[in-house]
Amino acid sequence: MQKTGIMESSTFEMTSLFPTFKKCKFCPRFLIEFQEEELERHFYCHECQKLTLWRANTTLKCMSISIHTFWLLINLFIENKPALETYHDLNSNLINYHISEKTVRRYFKILKKICYQYYLEEHENTILEGHVEIDETQLYRMKKSFARGRPYVYNVWLIGFRERGSSRCLIFPTETRCESFFLPLLLAHVKPESTIYTDCFSVYVNNSNLLPQSKLQNHRYIHKYVNHKITFVNKHFPDIHTNTIERLWKSVKEHTRKHKVKKLFNLCLGRFYFHRTMEKKDQLKYLIKNLQNEYINYFDIEFNY
Numbered sequence: 109m110q111k112t113g114i115m116e117s118s119t120f121e122m123t124s125l126f127p128t129f130k131k132c133k134f135c136p137r138f139l140i141e142f143q144e145e146e147l148e149r150h151f152y153c154h155e156c157q158k159l160t161l162w163r164a165n166t167t168l169k170c171m172s173i174s175i176h177t178f179w180l181l182i183n184l185f186i187e188n189k190p191a192l193e194t195y196h197d198l199n200s201n202l203i204n205y206h207i208s209e210k211t212v213r214r215y216f217k218i219l220k221k222i223c224y225q226y227y228l229e230e231h232e233n234t235i236l237e238g239h240v241e242i243d244e245t246q247l248y249r250m251k252k253s254f255a256r257g258r259p260y261v262y263n264v265w266l267i268g269f270r271e272r273g274s275s276r277c278l279i280f281p282t283e284t285r286c287e288s289f290f291l292p293l294l295l296a297h298v299k300p301e302s303t304i305y306t307d308c309f310s311v312y313v314n315n316s317n318l319l320p321q322s323k324l325q326n327h328r329y330i331h332k333y334v335n336h337k338i339t340f341v342n343k344h345f346p347d348i349h350t351n352t353i354e355r356l357w358k359s360v361k362e363h364t365r366k367h368k369v370k371k372l373f374n375l376c377l378g379r380f381y382f383h384r385t386m387e388k389k390d391q392l393k394y395l396i397k398n399l400q401n402e403y404i405n406y407f408d409i410e411f412n413y
């Protein structure tokens with residue numbers, strides 16, 4: 109195998125892929141004694157006198173690429189590289205890892221599923237407080253198609269909650285932006301007494317009266333809203349705006365454009381959220397921890413939406 113700068117610099121950390129202990133493949137014991145063979149860690153069981161490979165019973169049990177190549181894939185994934193660009197990086201004139209585009213996509217999909225799991229965990233547990241901007245945006249409008257299997261119009265809206273002064277945010281995809289979808293999310297994820305900033309969209313504000321009236325104040329929130337038809341920042345109250353969450357929408361859209369997502373947008377959103385809210389070293393740790401998990405096989409989880 110050719111030696112390259114990228115490979116040498118990451119060789120040391122590559123060992124972090126290996127768990128420190130492992131369940132024996134042949135008996136219920138946990139093993140800590142290991143030996144390296146052909147750059148891969150094997151755990152030794154004195155009782156069975158057999159070796160267990162570090163990735164036995166995990167998603168990577170049948171890994172068809174070298175551990176070097178896989179390590180590079182993880183690092184390029186954390187750099188937010190799209191699969192196609194990664195494929196070109198690994199098959200340039202300088203470096204050639206002999207990896208197909210299909211293989212890159214296959215391993216990236218495993219990593220994306222782990223990101224999506226993180227996204228789901230965060231969207232179940234997070235409660236925002238203080239000053240929270242709320243807004244919605246249309247991610248894309250699916251074209252009307254009469255092709256078999258997709259005979260309907262499929263819109264994707266995002267409803268976002270962005271806490272000011274921190275990196276915390278929540279993004280929920282939906283097909284319609286109605287009150288019955290929004291209100292339970294608000295009550296579950298924003299602490300009462302928080303200050304909420306929105307525009308005058310009818311879900312947040314009752315516009316049927318002469319003066320617009322907040323619909324959220326009844327739920328123990330302080331609600332400040334700006335009418336985007338008139339202005340984007342209220343000049344008498346410059347803190348009333350939704351600019352922070354508008355910037356978040358800009359990044360989401362850049363991400364989906366960069367990755368050319370047409371289907372499996374949930375996986376893409378999960379990946380965006382993962383890169384956006386976690387430090388790179390924590391991303392690496394999280395991916396590694398889940399790749400070592402013996403109880404989940406990320407190959408088997410199917411995503412059809």
Ligand SMILES: [Zn+2]
Binds near residue numbers: 134135137153155
């Ligand atoms: Zn054993």
